[in-house]
Amino acid sequence: MKAVAFRYERPETVDEAVAVLAEHGDEAKVLAGGQSLVPVLNMRLLRPSVVVDINCVLSIDNVTRDNGSTRVGALVRQADPRLGELPLVPECLPHVGHFVTRNRGTVCGSIAHADAAAELPLALTLLGGSVVAASTRGRREIAAAEFFVTHFTTELAPDELVLETVWPTGADGWGYAFEELAQRRGDFALCMVAAAARGSEIRVALGAVVDRPTLIEVDPGAPGESAAAQVEPFGSLHASAGYLRHLVRVLVDRAVARARERAA
Amino acid sequence: MIDLTVTVNGKAYRESVEPRLLLSDFLRHSLGLTGTHVGCEHGVCGACTVLLDGVSVRSCLLLAAQADGRDLITVESLAENGQLNSLQQAFHECHALQCGFCTPGILMAATDLLARGTPTRPDIVDMLSGHLCRCTGYEPIVDAIEKAARR
Numbered sequence: 001m002k003a004v005a006f007r008y009e010r011p012e013t014v015d016e017a018v019a020v021l022a023e024h025g026d027e028a029k030v031l032a033g034g035q036s037l038v039p040v041l042n043m044r045l046l047r048p049s050v051v052v053d054i055n056c057v058l059s060i061d062n063v064t065r066d067n068g069s070t071r072v073g074a075l076v077r078q079a080d081p082r083l084g085e086l087p088l089v090p091e092c093l094p095h096v097g098h099f100v101t102r103n104r105g106t107v108c109g110s111i112a113h114a115d116a117a118a119e120l121p122l123a124l125t126l127l128g129g130s131v132v133a134a135s136t137r138g139r140r141e142i143a144a145a146e147f148f149v150t151h152f153t154t155e156l157a158p159d160e161l162v163l164e165t166v167w168p169t170g171a172d173g174w175g176y177a178f179e180e181l182a183q184r185r186g187d188f189a190l191c192m193v194a195a196a197a198r199g200s201e202i203r204v205a206l207g208a209v210v211d212r213p214t215l216i217e218v219d220p221g222a223p224g225e226s227a228a229a230q231v232e233p234f235g236s237l238h239a240s241a242g243y244l245r246h247l248v249r250v251l252v253d254r255a256v257a258r259a260r261e262r263a264a
Numbered sequence: 265m266i267d268l269t270v271t272v273n274g275k276a277y278r279e280s281v282e283p284r285l286l287l288s289d290f291l292r293h294s295l296g297l298t299g300t301h302v303g304c305e306h307g308v309c310g311a312c313t314v315l316l317d318g319v320s321v322r323s324c325l326l327l328a329a330q331a332d333g334r335d336l337i338t339v340e341s342l343a344e345n346g347q348l349n350s351l352q353q354a355f356h357e358c359h360a361l362q363c364g365f366c367t368p369g370i371l372m373a374a375t376d377l378l379a380r381g382t383p384t385r386p387d388i389v390d391m392l393s394g395h396l397c398r399c400t401g402y403e404p405i406v407d408a409i410e411k412a413a414r415r
Contacts, residue, residue, distance in 0.1 A: 001305040008266060008283035008329055031327075038325040039306035042286070051283065053330060098394025100313050100320045100373050185393040 003041035007050045014134055017054055018161055022136040024050045026158035031055070032074060035097060035105035036113045060163060069129075070167045078102035078110070078120075087170035088127060088194060091178040092119040098186045108162045111147075114154045117188035117208035119180070121148055125213035126176075126194040126205040129167045133160040141166070148212035174198045175262030179251040183238060190239050191247035195223075195255035197263045202256055209233040209244050224253035268332035272297065273341040281328045288312040290328035291338060299339040299368050303396070310395035313369035314338045320376035339368035342375070351375060351412040360408035362399030370395045374409045382413050 009028075011017040021028055028050040031037055040046045054060070054074060061075040063082040070086055079102040084090050096119050097105055110120040111131060124131075124144045131142045133156055147155050156162065170176070180192035189208040196203040202220055207213045209231050219226035228249040235241035265280045272295060279294055286305070291297045291314070303309035305324045312323040315337035342349045348356060351374060361367045370392070377383050377391050388409045392402060 002286075002289075003284040005282070005284055008327070010329075034325050034327075034330075035307060035322075038286075038327075041284075042305050042324070051327075053327075055330060094390065097307075098310070099377065099391040100310065100322060100394050101307060101325075103319045103376075104321045104325065185390070 001042050003038075004044060004047045006041075006048055008053065009050060010053045010056050012056050012058075014057060014059065014161070014163065017052060017057055018135050018159070020050065020052050021159045021161060028052050028158070030112070030161060032109040032112075033077065033105040034109075035101045036109065036115070054161070062164075065169070068169055068171075070169055071132075071164045072107050072167060073164045074106065074108040074162055076107050078105045078107060080107075083107065085169075086167050087174070088123045088176040088178060088196075089120070089167065091176070092123050092194075095119050095178075095180050095182070095186070095189070095192075101186075108165050111165050112154065112156065112162045114148050114152055114212070115188060116148075116151050116211050116213070117190075117192070119178070119189070119192065119207070122192060122194050122205055122207035122213040123178070124165060124167065125215060126196060126203060127168050127170070129165060131156075131165050132163045133157075134163045135160045139163070144213070145215065150211045171198075173263060175259045175264070177255045177258035177262065179255040179258075181247055181251065191233075191244055191251055193227075193248070193251040193255040195252070195259040197256060197259035199263070202259070204252055204256065206231065206248065206252075209248055218252065218256075223256040224249035224251075227252040266329045266332075268329060270331045270334060270336060272336045273338060279328075283327065283329055285328045286324050287314070287326040287328050287331055287336075288323040290331070291323060291336075294328070297338055297340055301365055301368050303365070308396070309366070309369075310373065311366050311369040313372045313395075315372055315376060318376075318379070320373045337372070337375075339371055342371060350415045351378065351409070354408040354412040354415070355405070358404045358408035358411060360400060360404040366395055366397040370397070370405060374412070377409070378413055383409070385410060388413075 029048040031053045060073040062073040064071045180189045192207045194205045228245045233244035291300045301311040303311035307322045307325045314323045
């Protein structure tokens with residue numbers, strides 16, 4: 001349970017950080033909150049030769065609002081009260097780890113880690129948000145729908161740093177809801193659902209029972225049933241495939257019903 | 265090796281550390297502050313919780329190097345002149361520990377929680393979800409933190 005030896009880099013600007021990443025490519029890992037990275041370092045599931053600690057890059061600790069969206073910088077912690085203004089996210093955050101881990105874990109780190117059973121990637125996907133990545137080659141914005149590829153795999157290149165995530169602040173009249181079942185509070189979900197509703201329109205995204213947060217088309221008259229018919233979950237020791245499909249049906253119906261209530 | 269300067273419980277230390285050294289091991293092995301316990305070393309059990317610049321964090325998920333220039337508070341700081349502080353006293357009165365392994369981490373997380381205002385019982389239960397205790401069954405711990413919050 002001790003990490004392999006690595007070189008420790010502590011850049012103070014974005015330019016310095018991306019220069020280190022450009023030099024070391026996939027031999028380097030970015031350390032932000034460390035609530036996912038350090039466990040896998042301790043377990044030696046990852047053996048990077050360079051760890052790039054971005055916690056001293058003070059310019060990326062910001063939350064800013066512009067035309068219809070909120071930009072959350074790479075060092076904004078999950079416990080940050082400024083996140084309270086976002087749609088959907090405040091309902092997800094109590095499920096993200098625990099009181100102490102949210103003090104340190106970052107929003108952007110959870111997005112970059114891309115666990116298929118993590119709440120924040122699901123929220124970003126439902127809201128139609130995006131990720132801004134920087135490298136020595138420049139900056140680009142990647143839509144959430146393209147960003148998440150599969151388990152722990154994103155569109156990020158090895159030399160790219162997530163600078164910020166962009167969260168649409170929600171058009172008028174939409175209601176949002178989040179539902180999750182986990183074995184214990186704070187654990188990763190067995191099944192989770194985010195939904196948005198306005199009038200006859202609904203949007204539904206699924207997590208944990210799929211390999212990445214996934215938007216699905218559902219029948220507005222029977223959302224749960226039509227969602228359950230579209231998934232092929234893998235069963236595990238903790239939940240059979242049939243039980244997970246049952247959870248999709250129940251949680252989609254609950255989330256859609258609450259989103260509709262909140263829209264009304 | 266990396267040189268770091270850190271304040272722990274009001275005392276300044278200057279040490280040289282390997283980059284991969286965890287903050288939990290730094291506290292225990294380099295500084296001899298063994299009140300901070302190490303359970304799982306992947307952020308699940310909560311036993312190693314300390315305060316970093318006043319905010320509760322898992323010391324097993326931080327590198328010692330990351331504490332450079334920062335202020336740390338560990339469980340050793342709570343009692344003064346051998347007198348339990350009000351939170352520790354409440355744990356004693358409510359029988360909120362048995363073997364005591366998880367207690368330092370819970371005390372530090374509760375110290376952070378109580379510093380933010382008066383928590384409700386559900387707030388305390390939510391905080392405690394990040395800490396594993398294999399002896400007491402949790403209820404006496406919730407009672408103790410609630411009692412400390414009323415003082």
